[in-house]
Amino acid sequence: MKATYGVPALFSFFIPGLGQLIKGHILKAFLIWAVGGVVGFLLAWTLVVPFLIWAWNVYDAYNSQA
Template sequence: MKTTYGLPALLSVFVPGLGQLVKGQILKAILIWALGGVVGFLLAWTLVVPFLIWAWNVYDAYNDPA
């Protein structure tokens, strides 16, 4: 079964990178976890940058075909 839209986006809302992992994009999921974690940790005081990373993650999980 090819999962391409709703479920990966929903999973990414709660766990960034999980939608990409479900779609089989393992390297992209690892990069989201690593870069998102580092950038989120360093720039958490801004609240804007971590939100933008999270929003891009959900958008990518919904739109990028596996």
């Protein structure tokens, strides 16, 4: 049985990209780690952009199809 909604969103809440990885979206998880890491590093002083990336990550883990 595949995790479809709540569990991937919960995992992505704590570790961005983990929910996508659980759903089998390996490329999407890697891109979240790569892009989120670079953008988070470069724009950490804003706090808004990294938060938006994190919030989208949780939303995507919840709503994307398994």
